[in-house]
Amino acid sequence: xxxxxxxxxxxxxxxxxxxxxxxxxxxxxxxxxxxxxxxxxxxxxxxxxxxxxxxxxxxxxxxxxxxxxxxxxxxxxxxxxxxxxxxxxxxxxxxxxxxxxxxxxxxxxxxxxxxxxxxxxxxxxxxxxxxxxxxxxxxxxxxxxxxxxxxxxxxxxxxxxxxxxxxxxxxxxxxxxxxxxxxxxxxxxxxxxxxxxxxxxxxxxxxxxxxxxxxxxxxxxxxxxxxxxxxxxxxxxxxxxxxxxxxxxxxxxxxxxxxxxxxxxxxxxxxx
Amino acid sequence: xxxxxxxxxxxxxxxxxxxxxxxxxxxxxxxxxxxxxxxxxxxxxxxxxxxxxxxxxxxxxxxxxxxxxxxxxxxxxxxxxxxxxxxxxxxxxxxxxxxxxxxxxxxxxxxxxxxxxxxxxxxxxxxxxxxxxxxxxxxxxxxxxxxxxxxxxxxxxxxxxxxxxxxxxxxxxxxxxxxxxxxxxxxxxxxxxxxxxxxxxxxxxxxxxxxxxxxxxxxxxxxxxxxxxxxxxxxxxxxxxxxxxxxxxxxxxxxxxxxxxxxxxxxxxxxxxxxxxxxxxxxxxxxxxxxxxxxxxxxxxxxxxxxxxxxxxxxxxxxxxxxxxxxxxxxxxxxxxxxxxxxxx
Numbered sequence: 129x130x131x132x133x134x135x136x137x138x139x140x141x142x143x144x145x146x147x148x149x150x151x152x153x154x155x156x157x158x159x160x161x162x163x164x165x166x167x168x169x170x171x172x173x174x175x176x177x178x179x180x181x182x183x184x185x186x187x188x189x190x191x192x193x194x195x196x197x198x199x200x201x202x203x204x205x206x207x208x209x210x211x212x213x214x215x216x217x218x219x220x221x222x223x224x225x226x227x228x229x230x231x232x233x234x235x236x237x238x239x240x241x242x243x244x245x246x247x248x249x250x251x252x253x254x255x256x257x258x259x260x261x262x263x264x265x266x267x268x269x270x271x272x273x274x275x276x277x278x279x280x281x282x283x284x285x286x287x288x289x290x291x292x293x294x295x296x297x298x299x300x301x302x303x304x305x306x307x308x309x310x311x312x313x314x315x316x317x318x319x320x321x322x323x324x325x326x327x328x329x330x331x332x333x334x335x336x337x338x339x340x341x342x343x344x345x346x347x348x349x350x351x352x353x354x355x356x357x358x359x360x361x362x363x364x365x366x367x368x369x370x371x372x373x374x375x376x377x378x379x380x381x382x383x384x385x386x387x388x389x390x391x392x393x394x395x396x397x398x399x400x
Numbered sequence: 401x402x403x404x405x406x407x408x409x410x411x412x413x414x415x416x417x418x419x420x421x422x423x424x425x426x427x428x429x430x431x432x433x434x435x436x437x438x439x440x441x442x443x444x445x446x447x448x449x450x451x452x453x454x455x456x457x458x459x460x461x462x463x464x465x466x467x468x469x470x471x472x473x474x475x476x477x478x479x480x481x482x483x484x485x486x487x488x489x490x491x492x493x494x495x496x497x498x499x500x501x502x503x504x505x506x507x508x509x510x511x512x513x514x515x516x517x518x519x520x521x522x523x524x525x526x527x528x529x530x531x532x533x534x535x536x537x538x539x540x541x542x543x544x545x546x547x548x549x550x551x552x553x554x555x556x557x558x559x560x561x562x563x564x565x566x567x568x569x570x571x572x573x574x575x576x577x578x579x580x581x582x583x584x585x586x587x588x589x590x591x592x593x594x595x596x597x598x599x600x601x602x603x604x605x606x607x608x609x610x611x612x613x614x615x616x617x618x619x620x621x622x623x624x625x626x627x628x629x630x631x632x633x634x635x636x637x638x639x640x641x642x643x644x645x646x647x648x649x650x651x652x653x654x655x656x657x658x659x660x661x662x663x664x665x666x667x668x669x670x671x672x673x674x675x676x677x678x679x680x681x682x683x684x685x686x687x688x689x690x691x692x693x694x695x696x697x698x699x700x701x702x703x704x705x706x707x708x709x710x711x712x713x714x715x716x717x718x719x720x721x722x723x724x725x726x727x728x729x730x731x732x733x734x735x736x737x738x739x740x741x742x743x744x745x
Contacts, residue, residue: 133649137546137551138547140543140544140546140547141544141547141548141559144540144541144543147540147617147620148563148566149562151577151578151617154587155573155576155580158580207462210455210456210458211460218456228730228734230463230467230468233467233730235729236670236674236722237726238674238675238679238695239680239695240680240698240699240715241698241715241718244698244712244715245470245715246466246470248473248477248708249466255487271466274462274466274467277459281459285737306451306452307451331568334570335570335571335572337571337681338681352570352572355570356572359572359576359685360685363576363579363580363583367576371573374573375569378568382568386557386558386561
């Protein structure tokens with residue numbers, strides 16, 4: 129038993145990673161396929177990439193999605209940091225249970241329910257206060273902020289509660305104002321969590337089809353909405369090309385992040 | 401006279417002594433919250449601080465307005481009636497001619513959910529598929545998380561990164577990848593035909609099986625990460641003690657590792673189960689006309705039938721179904737949060 133345990137664990141990992149990565153690999157391979165039929169190999173070609181960069185619908189949708197994702201990620205980091213502070217530092221207060229419920233429920237709430245409830249809310253608000261008149265980018269940003277704040281809060285809260293509070297306490301004892309303590313001491317310490325939270329909110333927003341479909345209006349189509357309507361019509365090599373580009377960007381970003389973290393860790397070890 | 405008890409947490413009176421400020425100075429400092437900084441777990445905002453109130457209020461009000469309140473709107477709408485108008489439903493409250501407010505509650509939508517077997521089938525099917533997918537994720541994810549936690553220290557971070565990486569690429573596109581694999585002339589069928597295992601392509605697409613594969617594939621990282629978190633925190637000395645006392649590895653796993661990793665099992669299972677009950681994209685792209693799931697039913701009621709009240713009733717019913725698992729998940733979350741804080745101090 130003891131003898132072939134490493135082998136067993138290795139097999140499990142190999143199988144698991146194959147399951148995770150083979151579908152993505154197949155997408156990438158067939159994006160370079162000459163034939164329109166995704167499953168028949170007809171020779172190497174990059175023509176689908178050429179068609180993709182001339183597809184105005186996809187390009188403008190990608191632009192809108194990126195804009196929404198950046199605004200959303202920035203807003204979610206601000207709201208999530210505030211909420212993380214409340215949960216990690218403020219101890220018990222009246223309404224804390226309600227607060228935690230509002231933070232954790234969006235993590236598991238089915239997207240169709242979030243989308244429907246927000247749309248109905250926007251319609252009701254429009255009837256009562258006349259805002260938001262047209263649905264589009266603004267409503268999508270609000271909707272995305274609402275669920276990505278929850279994810280960012282969890283990331284930042286866990287970093288805050290692992291952090292050594294004695295530095296903050298020392299600064300307070302020496303007379304620094306809470307706001308100054310936060311910006312000068314807390315923010316630099318939790319900076320990696322802030323970056324991770326920003327990236328997480330960015331991806332969540334870029335990835336969302338369901339909620340955006342509910343709260344968007346005519347004329348505002350995000351990238352997932354365009355991809356979805358094209359995928360519903362059948363497999364298309366242009367989508368494979370798009371997938372390859374996305375996977376490429378994400379891989380490079382993660383490798384760079386990994387390298388930076390590795391270097392930082394090394395420096396930290398050297399200093400000790 | 402007894403001296404007033406000193407509560408460092410609640411400094412209601414200004415500090416005594418010669419530096420006691422004047423009333424205006426007191427008010428000013430009270431507004432700034434400066435001298436009354438209390439240590440509430442580190443970064444303190446002071447009990448009377450406006451800053452602290454603001455920090456709490458901004459995210460609280462935002463979530464209340466855009467997450468809490470919308471559910472009440474859904475609840476309200478589920479009692480109204482669909483009409484061909486803009487917006488396409490009847491108001492719940494209206495003013496009669498003599499100035500009396502009329503409340504028109506309509507139970508028709510809920511009656512429909514109970515009477516029409518379509519909704520029952522969709523609910524039960526969603527629960528069934530989500531439960532099977534959760535078990536599959538657990539059976540695949542637990543060994544993976546265990547293997548990663550037992551890997552050499554320098555491999556753990558890269559292995560975890562490899563689990564997270566698919567999550568950062570588009571969810572929609574990952575589901576789309578399975579269409580090319582599972583369809584009749586897709587990669588899997590072609591491969592099996594080439595091997596000679598089968599003579600005719602298997603009908604894999606547009607079945608419950610394809611939906612199941614899609615859910616397990618998309619949600620596997622959500623299972624592995626919490627499991628890894630609990631498994632890597634585990635105290636190794638317990639296992640060593642068990643081994644020293646002659647406990648066999650299999651038994652040690654069942655009596656020590658498994659029970660200790662239960663928080664991770666619960667958190668991971670909830671993170672997979674609850675969202676997959678309401679999943680829309682996967683049953684829509686990979687499922688067939690017979691794969692009824694509640695998320696897809698809600699979508700169809702809303703976008704195709706334009707029946708907002710029935711869609712709201714479906715949403716309310718789904719929420720009622722999910723309330724117990726959501727509360728369970730929340731408790732698990734709070735326990736883990738407590739544990740990390742205890743681990744710090």
